[in-house]
Amino acid sequence: MQHLTRIKWFVLLVILQALVLNHVHFGRFATPLLYIYFILKFNSDTNTKSLILWGFSLGICIDILSNTPGLNAAATVFTAFCRPKLLHVLSTRDPDDKFEPGIRIMGLAAFSRYALAVIFLHSAALNIIDAFSFVNFNILILKILSDALMTLVCVLCIDSVRRER
Amino acid sequence: MRNLINFLIKYNHWLLFVLLETVSFVLLFRFNNYQGSVYFTSANRLCGAIYDMTGQVTRYFGLADVNRDLTARNVELEIEVERLTEALEHYTQDTTGIARLRREALAEYTLHEARVVNNSITRPNNFITIDKGRADGIRPEMGVVCGNGVVGIVYLTGASHSIVLPVLNSRSNISCKIKRTDYFGILKWEGGSPQYAYVKDMPRHSEFSLGDTIVTSGHSAVFPAGIPIGTVDDMTDSHDGLSYLLKVRLFTDFARLNNVQIISSAKGTEQTALEDSARIALER
Structure with a gap:
């Protein structure tokens, strides 16, 4: 049953990202990279390998739909690889504790901190690989920050709505 | 040896990480080099079908503007055709020749209608x-x-969908010229605004003024000569x-692209084949 929910979220996020959010550019820059929410919500005891594999399949699905083979996959694999360490460092809970990261369980402050770190890492990786040069450094930084901020807002919104159910 | 195996078992997620990153980057670079695999892009069957569905919904939103643009362009062309026909009649005193000229100009090219889905x-x-x-x-x-x-x-090209490299891609190179004076250059896009591109390699002695129209040069087999691109800004x-580097304001509004035509020319394949064989001969 848990797998079914996971696959449902997977399809939903891929479709939403590729068809809608990739075409959203607030103030000509900020694009919400909401699909990373999928990686954020894995249980804290998920092993890194399966996280990386899920990240790769998520990234490649979005890539295929948006004509950027490998771009999102590379960034998402990197993010999935870093997530366990970030969660371990940034959550105030016992490391052996098993929990699903979220506002309800971690509290708003801790979850925001953890989400911001993961999202920022993802946005930085994605935009650096995409631009593949530091020629327009200021624009790159602006894009990374605006994407990360936009994504964080979306993730917090979705998570608080989900919590109330 | 045992230490090595233990090491690999303990850090096998590192291996997986490196492996998948390599796969991603190979895909990324293969697509960036010319002609990657169709399966990893939206030209494959499933993605094409998904975009067909969304395209059918979204293409209605820009229809009014597209219509207005087309009408304006139509009027412009009508006026030009009228003027040219008059000039031609004046010079040749022959009215049946014009219809023949028009037929001949289009005979080499076939137009395929297509819709933009993504x-x-x-x-x-x-x-x-x-x-x-x-x-x-x-x-x-x-x-x-x-x-x-x-x-x-x-x-x-996939079976029923294709991917187009538009002017708004840093790898696109389109040969163009100034309509009035025939000096030619190369159209490039360097990121930023989708309304502006640049013409490179315009010689220092070339004559042009701001507001001049840039059209395709017809030197490559891809486009016939004289298709409008934009104006010098x-x-x-x-x-x-x-x-000189000319900043060009593009006529095409890429944000509202709906219907496009694909030009195929019988002469084009022959010219391309000839140019390719010449290039291969030189490289030997």
């Missing part, structure tokens, strides 16, 4: 997906135009100081 304008390298593919006679390297002007060149020296 489009991006804000990335450093943008791509457009259209709903015609190999089955409809579309081949890579064909030119793509819309009612207002040049769009780009077909890059990859600004001029600067190129980085090496040997030529």
Whole structure:
């Protein structure tokens, strides 16, 4: 049953990202990279390998739909690889504790901190690989920050709505 | 040996990480080099079908503007045709010749209608997906135009969808010239606004003024000569100081692209084959 929910979220996020959010550019820059929410919500005891594999399949699905083979996959694999360490460092809970990261369980402050770190890492990786040069450094930084901020807002919104159910 | 195996078992997620990153980057670079696999892009069957559905919904939103643009362009062309016909009649005193000329000009080229199903304008390298593919006679390297002007060149073809490399891609190179004075250069896009591109390699002695129209040169087999691209908006020296760099305001509004035409020319394949064999001969 848990797998079914996971696959449902997977399809939903891929479709939403590729068809809608990739075409959203607030103030000509900020694009919400909401699909990373999928990686954020894995249980804290998920092993890194399966996280990386899920990240790769998520990234490649979005890539295929948006004509950027490998771009999102590379960034998402990197993010999935870093997530366990970030969660371990940034959550105030016992490391052996098993929990699903979220506002309800971690509290708003801790979850925001953890989400911001993961999202920022993802946005930085994605935009650096995409631009593949530091020629327009200021624009790159602006894009990374605006994407990360936009994504964080979306993730917090979705998570608080989900919590109330 | 045992230590090595223990090490590999303990850190096997590192291996997986490196492996998948390598796969991703191979995909990324293969697509960036010319002609990657169709399966990893939106030209494959499933993605094409998904974009067909969304395209059917979203294409209605821009219809009013497209219509207005087309009408304006139509009127412009009517006036021009009228003027040219008069001039021709004046010079040749022959009215039946004009119809023949028009037939001959279009005889070499076939136009295929297609609809844009996916489009991006804000990335450093943008791509457009259209709903015609190999089955409809579309081949890579064909030119793509819309009612207002040049769009780009077909890059990859799937069975029933294709990917177009538009002007708004840093790898696009389109040979162009100034309509009034015939000096030619290369049209490039360097990111930023989707309304402006640059003409490089315009010689220092060339004559032009701001507001001049830029059209395709017809030197490559892809586009026939004289398809409008844009107007000269600004001029600067190129980085090496040997030529001018013209800023061009594009006629095509890529943000509202709906219907496009793909130009295939019978002469084109022959010219391309000839140029390719010449290049291969030189490289030997």
